[in-house]
Amino acid sequence: MFEDFKNTLDRCHSYKKSLKRLDINQESVNLLREKINNSKHVPKSLTDKQLLFFLNRNRCDIDRVATLMENFYKNRTLVPEFFKNRDVFSKEIQNCLENQYYIILPVTSKNQMLFYHSIKNTDPNSYDFNSAIKVFCMLFEAHACIYGPLSEAVFIFDMGNISFRYLLKPSLSSVRRGFKFLNGANPIKIRKINVFNTLPLFDLIAAMIKPFMKPKIFERIHLFHSNVNFEKFHESDIPKSHLPKEYGGTLGTLDELQEKTTKILMDLRDYFILEEKQRELEFEDYILKHPKDVKCYD
Secondary structure (H helix, E strand, O other): OOHHHHHHHHHOHHHHHHHHHHHOHHHHHHHHHHOHHHHHHHOOOHHHHHHHHHOOOOOOOOHHHHHHHHHHHHHHHHHHHHHHOOOOOHHHHHHHHHHHEEEOOOOOOOOOEEEEEEEEEEHHOOOOOHHHHHHHHHHHHHHHHHHHHOOEEEEEEOOOOOHHHHHHHOOOHHHHHHHHHHHHHOOOEEEEEEEEOOOHHHHHHHHHHHHHHHHHHHOOEEEEOOOHHHHHHHHHHOOOOHHHHOOOOOOOOOOHHHHHHHHHHHHHHHHHHHHHHHHHHOOOHHHHOHHHHHHOOO
């Protein structure tokens, strides 16, 4: 099974090219592997590609990266509602992809990940908070598989179809767990959060999430009401070349871009299934017999 997972990762971004682009040497990867060797939560079967994903976050502080990885995998074990049963063809994930928009947009000129999310179906009964968080986290990993590790992300959220009933959907414990992961276990630095159509509910949402969100992250939220000047937004924030047509962009429509992102997730189905098994199983015997198989030589 582990060999299947390694083969799946080998079809993703080039490890050697990512090392060069990030200016990270193999010695740092090896040092991180030694550092997490005695971890209680981090799988010992992680490949070099997987280690690079975390090392890119704090490359100059191996101890800090090791702590991040410990928190990351501990959360994935203790919060199954976000990180378990990630088969793209499952009913809950398909429901998300059919009723909400989850879109991977082109990498920005500053080499940042760019994601879009909004509600498509205005019926709150079509929305499940835990499943939505699960799919959103899958977007990060899908992006890393395609483009290789990038340390920063920019988000675009549109609240246009959110009603008050949507705010009643998530439980307080789920919100708390979600932000606990975001604050202490997220390997991606959030550079900016653009929120469109914020009136009239954003104040309520802000009151709900602010106690759980780090102040420095909350300060990176930028609000745009319904009368946003898109020409100005294109000049100062995100160019037309990186946006859907609904936002004055030159990319496809939201539906077209959603279809492309859904295909990306479906193509990575094996990755998500095998990554979950990697976390659940111990590969001690396999690693002892095949120590070189946790390396990437592409």
